[in-house]
Amino acid sequence: MKRRSFLKAASVGGASVVAAPAISQGLIEWRMVTSWPKGLPGLGMGAERLAANITAMSNGRLTIKPYAAGELVPALGCFDAVASGTAQMSHDAAYYHTGKSEGCAFFTAFPFGFTASELEGWVKYGNGQQLWDELYQPFGIRAFMAGNSGTQMLGWFKKEIRSVADLNGLKFRAPGNQGRVLQKLGVTPVTLPGGEIFPALQSGAIDGAEWIGPYNDLALGFYQVCKYYYSHGYHEPGAGLQLMINEQAWQTLPKDLQEIVKVAAEASNRDMLAEYMARSGPALRTLVQQHGVIVRGLPEDVLMACGEKSNEVLNEIYAGDTSPNRIVKRIVEDFLKFREDVIPWTRIGEQAFLNARRLPFEFKLKA
Numbered sequence: 001m002k003r004r005s006f007l008k009a010a011s012v013g014g015a016s017v018v019a020a021p022a023i024s025q026g027l028i029e030w031r032m033v034t035s036w037p038k039g040l041p042g043l044g045m046g047a048e049r050l051a052a053n054i055t056a057m058s059n060g061r062l063t064i065k066p067y068a069a070g071e072l073v074p075a076l077g078c079f080d081a082v083a084s085g086t087a088q089m090s091h092d093a094a095y096y097h098t099g100k101s102e103g104c105a106f107f108t109a110f111p112f113g114f115t116a117s118e119l120e121g122w123v124k125y126g127n128g129q130q131l132w133d134e135l136y137q138p139f140g141i142r143a144f145m146a147g148n149s150g151t152q153m154l155g156w157f158k159k160e161i162r163s164v165a166d167l168n169g170l171k172f173r174a175p176g177n178q179g180r181v182l183q184k185l186g187v188t189p190v191t192l193p194g195g196e197i198f199p200a201l202q203s204g205a206i207d208g209a210e211w212i213g214p215y216n217d218l219a220l221g222f223y224q225v226c227k228y229y230y231s232h233g234y235h236e237p238g239a240g241l242q243l244m245i246n247e248q249a250w251q252t253l254p255k256d257l258q259e260i261v262k263v264a265a266e267a268s269n270r271d272m273l274a275e276y277m278a279r280s281g282p283a284l285r286t287l288v289q290q291h292g293v294i295v296r297g298l299p300e301d302v303l304m305a306c307g308e309k310s311n312e313v314l315n316e317i318y319a320g321d322t323s324p325n326r327i328v329k330r331i332v333e334d335f336l337k338f339r340e341d342v343i344p345w346t347r348i349g350e351q352a353f354l355n356a357r358r359l360p361f362e363f364k365l366k367a
Contacts, residue, residue, distance in 0.1 A: 028257075029063045030249070033082075035075045035092035037195040038068035041279070042216055043241065046147045046272040047091035050243065053264045062257050064089065075193030078244065083139045088249040091146060094242045095176040102317045103135045103328040105176050106335050107143070109236040111310035113339065116148040116238030116273055118346065122338045123240075131331050140247045144265040147241030147272035150280070152233040153217070154298060155210035156201070156226035161298065164305050173197055173209035177313050178235035184309040194220065201225040210235070214283035215276055223291040231297050234306060241272070 032051050036044035051064035067087075069075035078090035079097045095108035106113070107128070114122060122128040123145055136143055155174070161167065168186030172179075179189030190206050194216075200206045202225050209226075211217055213233070223229075243265045250258065287293040298306070314332065321328035 030088040032064050032066045032089040033073050033078050033087040035069050035078055041219055042276055050268040057260045058257055082141055082244045082246050085246050088246050090244045098176055103331040106331050107132055109239040111181055111235045112307055114238055116150050118342050119238050119240050126338045127334045135327055141244050142247055143242045143244045145240050146243035146265040146268045149212050149239045150273055150276045152236040153213045154230040154233050155208055156222045157208040157228040158226050160228055164302050170207045173206050180313045181306055181309045213280050214287055215279040218283040218287055223287055223293050227294050229293050229295050
């Protein structure tokens with residue numbers, strides 16, 4: 001797919017007031033707005049598959065029509081659209097909405113936080129979903145996990161990063177708390193939707209950008225402007241996506257349709273992660289071998305500095321919660337407790353295996 005086709009939808013204007021959902025002979029039609037350029041692999045196509053699956057699983061009783069960024073509302077306008085009823089549903093990332101509550105970020109990713117499996121475990125079998133429901137209840141919204149990109153890359157840079165000093169003065173596209181972390185290290189963070197990143201890099205409005213990983217970054221053409229591609233993706237080790245639903249609309253659904261929506265969202269969560277796992281390796285090979293991209297890992301002192309600043313941001317969020325029910329404080333406390341409980345197993349399980357797989361041998365078929 002061509003980058004230009006992704007950007008066309010993202011450049012369309014602002015929100016529109018649209019008619020109420022059609023309900024005819026027991027058939028319901030809902031709108032799903034998204035933050036994604038039309039046809040974007042992974043995020044965009046995952047949202048479209050989710051809409052199609054709900055429609056198919058309900059045998060058309062609940063038909064979901066997805067809209068790309070800008071077709072009904074701006075890319076970052078999904079929360080307000082669902083809260084107001086402009087759309088009954090949306091697909092985006094919760095951390096886009098920290099202006100509503102700092103607690104939103106923890107249901108997408110927090111620096112040095114959860115892997116994709118750990119996030120899913122917290123939401124599904126820890127207290128995550130209960131806290132999420134409580135967080136969104138005042139806005140008349142409920143949300144379910146509906147996708148994950150897996151571990152992301154730190155991002156694209158026009159120059160090599162050898163020390164913390166090399167970050168100073170950079171204008172870098174980084175949303176949410178990652179922007180706050182880098183700001184403490186001298187970076188000017190810039191928030192842009194995906195469809196606006198390439199022209200900003202090309203014009204020099206920004207010096208670098210974080211987006212997702214090789215699968216999407218190849219499609220959007222960032223390698224044409226930046227040649228240095230950095231890990232570690234400490235800021236989003238398993239970035240979750242959300243399906244938001246207007247609560248009043250949700251309550252109009254019969255129980256079986258509610259269950260279909262929940263099951264479709266859960267299936268979408270695993271499906272998207274599988275897609276990113278399958279496609280990212282070949283995309284990375286293409287970036288390196290065909291486009292001359294230079295892949296680097298952050299130097300350890302830079303990574304340590306990012307970790308220290310991440311802890312400062314976490315404490316600022318915690319101290320800044322003045323809500324009567326302490327919802328953000330309770331999210332942070334539960335996030336840290338689950339992280340403490342799960343890390344020993346992650347280290348002795350997955351991390352130990354991945355370290356072992358680095359041993360200098362390869363599988364080779366004998367002739």
